Amino acid sequence: MKYLSLNHKAPKANFEEATVNGIAPDKGLYFPESFVPLDKLMLETIDLMTKEQIAYEVIRQFVTDSIPKEELRKIVAETLNFDFPLIQINENTYTLELFHGPTMAFKDVGARFMARCLGYFNRNKKNQKIRVLVATSGDTGGAVAHGFLGVEGVEVVILYPSGKVSTIQEKQLTTLGKNITALKVDGTFDDCQAMVKKAFLDEELKEFNLTSANSINVARWLPQMFYYFFAYSELKKLKKKLVFSVPSGNFGNICAGMLAKKLGLPIEFFIASTNINDTVPQFLKTGNYQAKASSATISNAMDVGDPSNFIRIQALYNTTEDLKNDFSALSFTDKETKKAMKDIYKQSNYIADPHGAVGYLGWQKSKDQFPDAVGVFLETAHPVKFLDTVEETLEVKIQIPKQIKEVINKEKKSVQIKNYEQLKDFLQNKK
Numbered sequence: 362m363k364y365l366s367l368n369h370k371a372p373k374a375n376f377e378e379a380t381v382n383g384i385a386p387d388k389g390l391y392f393p394e395s396f397v398p399l400d401k402l403m404l405e406t407i408d409l410m411t412k413e414q415i416a417y418e419v420i421r422q423f424v425t426d427s428i429p430k431e432e433l434r435k436i437v438a439e440t441l442n443f444d445f446p447l448i449q450i451n452e453n454t455y456t457l458e459l460f461h462g463p464t465m466a467f468k469d470v471g472a473r474f475m476a477r478c479l480g481y482f483n484r485n486k487k488n489q490k491i492r493v494l495v496a497t498s499g500d501t502g503g504a505v506a507h508g509f510l511g512v513e514g515v516e517v518v519i520l521y522p523s524g525k526v527s528t529i530q531e532k533q534l535t536t537l538g539k540n541i542t543a544l545k546v547d548g549t550f551d552d553c554q555a556m557v558k559k560a561f562l563d564e565e566l567k568e569f570n571l572t573s574a575n576s577i578n579v580a581r582w583l584p585q586m587f588y589y590f591f592a593y594s595e596l597k598k599l600k601k602k603l604v605f606s607v608p609s610g611n612f613g614n615i616c617a618g619m620l621a622k623k624l625g626l627p628i629e630f631f632i633a634s635t636n637i638n639d640t641v642p643q644f645l646k647t648g649n650y651q652a653k654a655s656s657a658t659i660s661n662a663m664d665v666g667d668p669s670n671f672i673r674i675q676a677l678y679n680t681t682e683d684l685k686n687d688f689s690a691l692s693f694t695d696k697e698t699k700k701a702m703k704d705i706y707k708q709s710n711y712i713a714d715p716h717g718a719v720g721y722l723g724w725q726k727s728k729d730q731f732p733d734a735v736g737v738f739l740e741t742a743h744p745v746k747f748l749d750t751v752e753e754t755l756e757v758k759i760q761i762p763k764q765i766k767e768v769i770n771k772e773k774k775s776v777q778i779k780n781y782e783q784l785k786d787f788l789q790n791k792k
């Protein structure tokens with residue numbers, strides 16, 4: 362399979378080139394040129410397959426000859442060595458927990474997959490160093506730091522907005538050392554993301570072999586398709602339609618789900634549930650895409666004012682009217698989010714984190730339109746990552762899992778930067 366640039370002014374790339382470049386030379390996001398729907402028999406028998414078999418079948422056409430089959434199977438198996446439990450909340454509502462990986466957020470899957478692919482591409486290039494630049498509003502940074510820790514020939518630089526990530530998220534991305542450096546930026550997530558994108562296109566930084574580990578990179582984005590297949594394989598027996606409500610910020614996760622539908626996965630509808638950073642809900646209302654400065658919320662990892670992946674969602678559909686047949690976007694306040702956390706806890710004793718609670722709200726508000734469906738909201742991070750908010754809202758005490766205990770008392774190390782020039786200086790002097 363080849364990838365084209367959504368700006369349509371760059372040469373096509375194979376999986377290895379798209380992964381190593383991160384973004385196309387014309388600043389466009391890479392996007393599969395074409396894809397083949399999955400075998401119907403596979404979808405009919407998916408409940409008999411292991412999660413590794415499912416993931417391999419789903420991803421293989423996107424990787425094709427860049428990685429040999431056996432190597433790809435190994436990468437998939439190592440990526441997925443934790444659970445993805447589906448929990449019933451009420452009669453027609455389920456949540457898929459995506460937080461059982463090493464950093465307790467759904468980003469672990471994409472980060473681990475991409476780290477292994479880059480490790481494979483780099484293994485015979487003894488003297489070549491790749492620098493992975495990543496912007497985070499909270500979770501990507503920790504997952505990428507963990508996924509790439511100690512990967513030969515790869516250095517990781519993480520940009521995060523000062524004061525706008527949770528205490529535990531900050532620990533996860535600033536305490537690992539070795540080949541990981543954290544830069545604390547005076548600004549928002551969108552400022553971090555804009556700086557990272559600018560660096561990729563800066564001719565004077567070409568010699569540093571920069572790539573991205575945000576969802577703009579296809580190797581980080583595509584494995585997020587797996588979640589939707591895992592949920593389907595468990596819920597297939599109910600013989601009901603499936604609606605997903607996806608807590609959304611940069612819109613990579615929901616876009617991966619929508620690609621899964623295009624591959625043949627029978628999903629009825631997608632709800633993008635956002636906090637008050639409502640660029641996409643507003644676009645669907647007005648037809649006008651107006652990126653705006655992000656506002657801080659209790660679901661901080663979704664504080665994104667200019668979501669990178671919305672352009673990929675648009676690329677999957679001919680018109681906005683077509684898109685609206687499969688997709689809606691709804692925005693919720695922090696007050697509504699806290700109330701949802703309480704409602705979920707009251708009805709099922711389930712402790713949802715603020716991001717999952719936004720997902721729940723999207724389904725609650727839409728479910729009457731889908732009387733024959735079950736709704737799945739994705740639980741994208743463990744509640745412990747937002748300890749203060751969750752304990753205060755629900756008046757509960759959360760057990761600290763071992764993944765968090767490992768970092769909680771470590772010393773934070775980061776370098777403060779204010780603007781793009783300081784980022785560039787940092788990268789040039791790191792040589």
Ligand SMILES: Cc1ncc(COP(=O)(O)O)c(C=O)c1O
Pocket residue numbers: 466467499500501576608609610611612613614615662663716741742
């Ligand atoms: C916990 C959590 N939920 C939801 C999101 C939003 O996901 P996406 O950016 O793929 O829309 C993120 C970050 O991306 C996150 O860390």
Ligand SMILES: N[C@@H](CCOP(=O)(O)O)C(=O)O
Pocket residue numbers: 496497498499500501502574575576577610611613662663669
């Ligand atoms: N919510 C993310 C923001 C970046 O998203 P990505 O999927 O494009 O890496 C975060 O937690 O950092």
